[in-house]
Amino acid sequence: QMQLVESGGGVVQPGGSLRLSCAASGFTFSEYSLHWVRQAPGKGLEWMTIVSFDGDTEDYAGSVKGRFTISRDNSKNTLYLQMNRLRVEDTGVYYCARDVSLTSSLTGRVRTYYFYGMDVWGQGTTVTVS
């Protein structure tokens, strides 16, 4: 059974740091790109960041760029989100999710990744900045 399990959430003061983990099981972790998505209390979904299956490419939403860092350890089947300089508006439930795509292309030495949607989600971990 494919599964993602987040951990590391908690209460932190503004300006503080937190590291979230997302442990994967039931699928070949190294074949899939992975996202972090968050949801503020009573609000909609906000995409934050992605790391490609091979760890070579990362991308961030403007609201977290320069403060958050995504990384993965394919030997441990684990995804991470290092969150620094936390703000009150970072409060919410944080989900890790797997991208459904197994597609990329290589032209010369340039690899292009294709992302189509998130088909496996964790249960979420709550971060409160207060």
Add this chain to the structure above:
Amino acid sequence: DIVLTQSPGTLSLSPGERATLSCRASESVSLDYLAWYQQSPGQAPRLLIYRTDRRATGIPDRFSGSGSVSGTDFTLTISRLEPEDFAVYYCQQLVSSPYTFGQGTKLEIK
């Protein structure tokens, strides 16, 4: 950033009825990069549709997706509503980072 605008904000229907949810993009997102999700209260989102019209694994065929050739107008249709379908639905584009979501459509029981 690409803005996705979902309509209506709330849709009130009865079980057995047909639901039509709309998602409009501020610029073309191509038919390959539009996904739909369902989120029930207290639950993580669930992927319903990706690449505009491909059902995710385990999604019943009463859910279908479509899009315009222009790549700016997308529709999620639920042909016959079941009680478990009443939830919030989000569209998402994955053509251009940041991979934005729409604000959601709440489907409620009439």
